[in-house]
Amino acid sequence: MKQKFDIIESTCVPLPLENVDTDQIIPARFLKATTRDERFFGENLFRDWRYRPDGTLVRDFVLNDPRYGGEILVAGRNFGSGSSREHAAWAIAGYGFKVVISSFFADIHKNNELNNFVLPVVVTPEFLEELFSSIAADPATKVRVDVPAQTVTNLATGRSESFELNAYKKYCLVNALDDIDYLLLQKEKIEAYEKK
Amino acid sequence: MNTLFDKIWDAHVVQHVEGGLDQLYIDRLYCHEVTSPQAFDGLRARGIGCFRPDRIFCMPDHNTPTEGQDKPIEDPVSKKQVDALAANAAEFGLTHFGMNDPDNGIIHVVGPEKALSLPGMTIVCGDSHTSTHGAVGAVAFGIGTSEVEMVLASQCILQQKPKSMRIRIEGELGKCVTAKDMALFLMSKLTTSGATGYFVEYAGSAVRSLSMEGRLTLCNLSIEMGARGGFIAPDETTFAYLKGREYAPKGAEWDKAVEAWKQLKSEDDAVFDREIVFDAAEIAPMITYGTNPGMGMAVNGYIPTLDDIPSEGCQSFCKSLKYMGFRPGEMLLGKPVDYVFLGACTNGRIEDFRAFASIAAGRHKAPGIVAWLVPGSWKVRRQIEEEGLDKILEAAGFEIRQPGCSACLAMNPDKIPAGKYCVSTSNRNFEGRQGPGSRTLLASPLTAAAAAVTGFITDPRLLP
Numbered sequence: 001m002k003q004k005f006d007i008i009e010s011t012c013v014p015l016p017l018e019n020v021d022t023d024q025i026i027p028a029r030f031l032k033a034t035t036r037d038e039r040f041f042g043e044n045l046f047r048d049w050r051y052r053p054d055g056t057l058v059r060d061f062v063l064n065d066p067r068y069g070g071e072i073l074v075a076g077r078n079f080g081s082g083s084s085r086e087h088a089a090w091a092i093a094g095y096g097f098k099v100v101i102s103s104f105f106a107d108i109h110k111n112n113e114l115n116n117f118v119l120p121v122v123v124t125p126e127f128l129e130e131l132f133s134s135i136a137a138d139p140a141t142k143v144r145v146d147v148p149a150q151t152v153t154n155l156a157t158g159r160s161e162s163f164e165l166n167a168y169k170k171y172c173l174v175n176a177l178d179d180i181d182y183l184l185l186q187k188e189k190i191e192a193y194e195k196k
Numbered sequence: 197m198n199t200l201f202d203k204i205w206d207a208h209v210v211q212h213v214e215g216g217l218d219q220l221y222i223d224r225l226y227c228h229e230v231t232s233p234q235a236f237d238g239l240r241a242r243g244i245g246c247f248r249p250d251r252i253f254c255m256p257d258h259n260t261p262t263e264g265q266d267k268p269i270e271d272p273v274s275k276k277q278v279d280a281l282a283a284n285a286a287e288f289g290l291t292h293f294g295m296n297d298p299d300n301g302i303i304h305v306v307g308p309e310k311a312l313s314l315p316g317m318t319i320v321c322g323d324s325h326t327s328t329h330g331a332v333g334a335v336a337f338g339i340g341t342s343e344v345e346m347v348l349a350s351q352c353i354l355q356q357k358p359k360s361m362r363i364r365i366e367g368e369l370g371k372c373v374t375a376k377d378m379a380l381f382l383m384s385k386l387t388t389s390g391a392t393g394y395f396v397e398y399a400g401s402a403v404r405s406l407s408m409e410g411r412l413t414l415c416n417l418s419i420e421m422g423a424r425g426g427f428i429a430p431d432e433t434t435f436a437y438l439k440g441r442e443y444a445p446k447g448a449e450w451d452k453a454v455e456a457w458k459q460l461k462s463e464d465d466a467v468f469d470r471e472i473v474f475d476a477a478e479i480a481p482m483i484t485y486g487t488n489p490g491m492g493m494a495v496n497g498y499i500p501t502l503d504d505i506p507s508e509g510c511q512s513f514c515k516s517l518k519y520m521g522f523r524p525g526e527m528l529l530g531k532p533v534d535y536v537f538l539g540a541c542t543n544g545r546i547e548d549f550r551a552f553a554s555i556a557a558g559r560h561k562a563p564g565i566v567a568w569l570v571p572g573s574w575k576v577r578r579q580i581e582e583e584g585l586d587k588i589l590e591a592a593g594f595e596i597r598q599p600g601c602s603a604c605l606a607m608n609p610d611k612i613p614a615g616k617y618c619v620s621t622s623n624r625n626f627e628g629r630q631g632p633g634s635r636t637l638l639a640s641p642l643t644a645a646a647a648a649v650t651g652f653i654t655d656p657r658l659l660p
Contacts, residue, residue: 018512019388019488023626028605032259032273034233034280036341048628053614076512078389081422081488082624083605084324085231086340107358107392107424108324108338115342129508166356168215178342180238183350186210186219190247190352193210193221 001038001093003117005147005173008098009155011070012143013062014135020075021082022109024049026091033087041087042094063095067139071098074131074143078102079120080109089116099145101152103128114169115178121145121152121163130159147173198463200429201360201395204335208318210352217354222251223317225347226303227290229256229281230607231322235345236284246288248351253312254285255293257302258607260600262570265296274608288348301573301599304328304541308412309575311441315430315457320347325541325623327418330427331411332434333460335395337425358424359393359469362462364400367476372656374551375410376543376621376640378402379417380482384492385474392422394470397462402476403428408437409547416542417623420489429461481656484625484638485528486516491625495643496655501525519627520635521615528637528653535618536567536648537630538641540604543621544572546579548641553585555645555659561593562651568610569594570602592649606631619647 030044049061057064073092079102080088089112092100100113101121113120123131134141134156141156147170153160165173172178210219227235232254239245246252259274269275278295285292293299293306300306304325307313315333320326322344329336339353346353365378383390396418398411406414411428418426428434435454438444445453480494493499501524505513517524538544538552549571561567569589571577577599580586586596603610604622606629612618614633621644622629625636637653646654 016511017515018509019490021488021624021626023605023624023629027628027632028607029632031230031607032277034237034277036234036237048632053632076508078392078422081388082324082419082626084322084338084340086234086322086342089340104389104392106389106422108340108419111343111355112340115340125508166215166217168213168217168354171215179354180242180342180346180349182213182354183219183346183352184242184244186350186352187247189210189219190221190350 001117002176002178004176005117005119007147008071008145009142010072011140012072012074012135013068013070014132015062015073015075016132018076019078019081022080022085022088023082025080025088026085031085031087036090038090038094040094041091042096045091045095071096072143072145073097073100074128074135075100075102077104077125079105081106084108086112086116089113089118093118101128101131101143117173119145119147119173123152123161123163127154127159127161130154130157199360199466199468200397200460200462201335203460204316204318205357213354216356218357219352220318220355222320222347222351222353224312224319225252225344226307226321226326227252227254227281227344228258228303228321228323229277230258231341232284232344233277233280234341235348236288238345239288239348244349246290246348249289251351252290252348254281254290255300255303255306256281256295258601258605260295261608262568262597262600262602262610265598298574301575302541302544302601304416305544305572305576308332309441309573311438311444314438314444315434315460320353324419325416327423327425328412328416328541330415330418330425331408332438333427333430333457335425335427338419358395360397361391361394361423361470361472362397362399362468364473365402365476366400366473367402369402369476369479372481372642373479374640374642375406375413377479377482379414379420380484380489380492380638381479383417383421383490384482386421388420388488388490389422391418394423396423396426398426398428400473404431407547408433409545412545413542417489420623430457481640481643483528483643483653485520485522487519487625487627489623489625489638491516492638495639495653496529498527499524529655531653532617533565533619533647533652534616535612536565536644537603537618537620537622538644539568539570539572539602540622541572541601542623543641544570544576546576548621549576549580549585551641552645553588555642555656556592556594556649557588559592559649561648565648565651567594567648568597568603570597571599573599603630605629619644619653
């Protein structure tokens with residue numbers, strides 16, 4: 001959903017697994033929808049880790065653990081690998097996450113998050129490890145993500161880092177604009193390119 | 197900038213956008229039914245049409261059943277998605293090869309076989325295995341649905357230019373070592389994120405020696421190392437494959453095109469951001485033991501032990517082996533198998549069926565094995581029949597199904613039941629990929645056929 005980004009301060013949901021692929025984020029059987037209903041995809045985020053085949057809750061999966069919640073998902077390295085399905089970004093947005101923090105993202109998924117106003121924040125492995133420790137010690141640990149300043153802070157320890165964000169994408173996030181708005185204004189340049 | 201990647205990419209930049217992105221012109225957009233409906237909805241919401249409909253080709257492949265395609269799809273949700281693609285193609289004036297049409301098949305099999313994908317092109321599709329088309333010497337990569345909408349609307353997308361990597365594999369491949377094994381070997385060395393941020397050029401004598409089918413398999417799996425795409429500079433193998441195909445240039449145009457395509461190579465002094473060399477003799481027939489494609493080993497090897505795994509990866513490694521029902525340090529040879537799947541955009545081409553048939557000939561499917569042999573397109577299926585491979589396979593107890601993505605991701609009725617083991621020629625062994633609870637072991641068509649005729653994991657080199 002298009003929304004303006006500024007400063008986000010929230011508790012986190014920790015998922016300290018590496019190589020979380022988009023088939024886990026949203027299994028293929030939920031890709032048959034022909035509409036972009038983020039609520040539907042959000043309800044099925046991590047479906048097969050959240051529910052058993054008979055529909056009962058997997059109590060020890062973090063999304064089912066009442067101690068954890070918030071607008072920030074914190075995940076192990078290489079988050080979003082595999083399938084290009086944008087439904088994974090829709091599911092993350094639909095569940096209510098605005099930010100995903102990891103030490104490494106897969107390329108296509110990272111773009112998909114940005115195109116859906118979910119901010120992927122790349123931190124150092126040390127920052128990530130410390131944040132997992134902080135959350136494990138106190139699930140009420142908050143993180144502050146300052147988009148205009150491009151900084152991320154673990155408020156439990158005060159550790160702060162700057163993160164990379166393409167200047168154009170930052171402009172889009174802060175002003176709630178998307179790439180299609182931009183491209184539709186470029187018709188003359190595209191036609192000139194085609195004539196070359 | 198003198199790599200082939202630079203040459204193709206830079207020639208397609210309409211303009212540089214402030215902040216470091218390129219507005220990239222796209223020569224070919226493919227649409228399948230799963231990742232396009234919301235993009236077409238987006239056009240309708242904005243009240244706009246497709247900017248260049250002649251550059252866009254649509255076909256359903258993910259939901260199509262692999263039998264009874266002459267009848268309507270039984271699953272109403274699948275049917276709705278397949279019907280939506282047909283309706284969207286008609287509304288926006290796009291070419292559409294519908295289910296059961298003689299031109300239909302998996303998009304990444306049909307594109308090259310019709311020469312819709314040509315050297316020097318930029319090619320995208322809402323599908324990570326779009327990297328397949330790099331085999332013809334194109335810059336081809338997967339995109340999300342929002343980006344599909346961008347291309348429908350403007351024939352362009354905004355992208356950060358990836359870094360370039362060259363992977364050279366030099367020397368001769370050993371017995372029963374295929375392009376699939378090369379790719380699984382690369383993933384096992386580089387991990388599933390080892391090439392993230394890069395576009396890969398495959399080179400070296402072992403790569404050059406591959407047929408076009410083999411090259412398509414190798415490039416297909418680029419994404420499984422995290423690479424956005426992978427490609428091979430076009431050469432005589434490429435030109436011989438493309439010549440005379442439906443959408444290839446004809447007559448004098450063909451000669452002109454080949455002259456231009458011959459310039460599509462990295463210069464001798466080209467500088468890559470990263471370059472890696474492997475010895476082809478190091479590569480054995482491969483199989484995966486875990487739940488990402490980087491968890492692979494020689495088919496006669498041993499699963500790593502916890503001592504081999506970096507500490508931060510132990511939780512994922514243990515979760516993975518628990519899911520698969522394997523123990524650290526054990527061997528897979530001789531483990532019983534329940535299902536065998538030959539097909540997908542990875543290994544659904546004619547050469548893959550020839551390889552499978554070469555092992556099946558004179559043998560018989562093992563009792564208790566369920567085998568799904570799914571051609572990548574109707575054209576592949578017709579060729580199987582023309583070459584008489586269907587007779588060989590039927591005599592060995594196998595049947596050929598109708599084309600589609602099938603059990604690769606089980607969006608159609610072909611699902612591996614929970615807990616069952618499947619030796620699969622597809623591209624991903626993620627948890628639940630082939631159906632909830634399914635356990636996938638990725639391998640080549642030869643290794644899959646060896647499992648199918650013995651009933652357990654077998655080194656194809658040891659079959660007499």
